[in-house]
Amino acid sequence: MTELLPIGYVRNSAETPADLSDVVSRIEVLPEFVQGLEGIEDGEEIVVLFLFHRSLGYDLMVHPKGDERNPLIGVFASRSPRRPNPIGMTQVKLVRREGSSLFVEGLDALNGSPVIDLKPAVRRDQRDIKCK
Amino acid sequence: MTELLPIGYVRNSAETPADLSDVVSRIEVLPEFVQGLEGIEDGEEIVVLFLFHRSLGYDLMVHPKGDERNPLIGVFASRSPRRPNPIGMTQVKLVRREGSSLFVEGLDALNGSPVIDLKPAVRRDQRDIKCK
Numbered sequence: 519m520t521e522l523l524p525i526g527y528v529r530n531s532a533e534t535p536a537d538l539s540d541v542v543s544r545i546e547v548l549p550e551f552v553q554g555l556e557g558i559e560d561g562e563e564i565v566v567l568f569l570f571h572r573s574l575g576y577d578l579m580v581h582p583k584g585d586e587r588n589p590l591i592g593v594f595a596s597r598s599p600r601r602p603n604p605i606g607m608t609q610v611k612l613v614r615r616e617g618s619s620l621f622v623e624g625l626d627a628l629n630g631s632p633v634i635d636l637k638p639a640v641r642r643d644q645r646d647i648k649c650k
Numbered sequence: 651m652t653e654l655l656p657i658g659y660v661r662n663s664a665e666t667p668a669d670l671s672d673v674v675s676r677i678e679v680l681p682e683f684v685q686g687l688e689g690i691e692d693g694e695e696i697v698v699l700f701l702f703h704r705s706l707g708y709d710l711m712v713h714p715k716g717d718e719r720n721p722l723i724g725v726f727a728s729r730s731p732r733r734p735n736p737i738g739m740t741q742v743k744l745v746r747r748e749g750s751s752l753f754v755e756g757l758d759a760l761n762g763s764p765v766i767d768l769k770p771a772v773r774r775d776q777r778d779i780k781c782k
Contacts, residue, residue: 520653520735521652522653522654523734525734551734553724554725554726554734556722557727558727565739578685578686591688591689592686592687592688592690594683594686594687594690594769595686595689602655603657605737605766605767607697635733638727638728
């Protein structure tokens with residue numbers, strides 16, 4: 519099956535999940551992929567796909583937020599990092615781009631997480647639809 | 651780097667991109683992952699991550715929608731299937747679940763696409779936020 523290729527890495531101060539709230543992250547895109555950023559605009563909402571690189575294995579049933587007081591639900595009804603394919607997905611605001619660096623707010627990825635894709639949050643043919 | 655594992659497959663009538671509009675798809679989840687669907691409710695918006703399994707290679711600059719009249723933009727500013735990691739992402743409405751089958755509307759994945767993850771579209775701690 520397809521093997522994943524990092525296109526960049528997350529750089530921030532979050533070493534544990536407790537550090538994640540409101541952290542500003544820099545996504546450092548590898549030189550060979552920088553051209554692919556053309557046309558992404560400051561202020562735009564983008565979706566970041568990254569790997570939960572510190573997560574080992576998965577559970578089919580999880581307590582949301584890892585809190586045992588929350589009733590068990592299926593992993594696909596949750597955002598748990600312990601997933602069959604340990605891919606995280608977060609929509610963030612691109613504060614600014616400086617060359618190969620994207621500064622973003624609200625990315626809940628730990629420092630060092632490999633980034634595997636970036637996508638526009640809103641399809642370009644649906645830009646006028648803000649809310650459904 | 652991480653190797654991907656299919657958790658299911660897309661079944662629909664779309665054999666080419668031209669067939670995709672308004673198609674209803676069935677996502678057939680593999681038996682060993684069905685328990686992970688617990689708690690996903692009919693009518694809910696979910697995000698489907700799948701592989702562009704017919705896409706070979708990638709371009710850093712693309713014409714949106716493959717139409718040469720559209721000016722070239724970076725692949726990460728587009729939803730082109732020819733990406734460094736050929737992962738597609740679509741938010742869909744779960745019409746209903748029948749056992750291991752999820753019937754969804756609006757999934758722009760071709761018949762046979764491997765599904766690699768399902769996530770709730772809205773985080774459970776943000777259910778009251780419909781629009782930003």
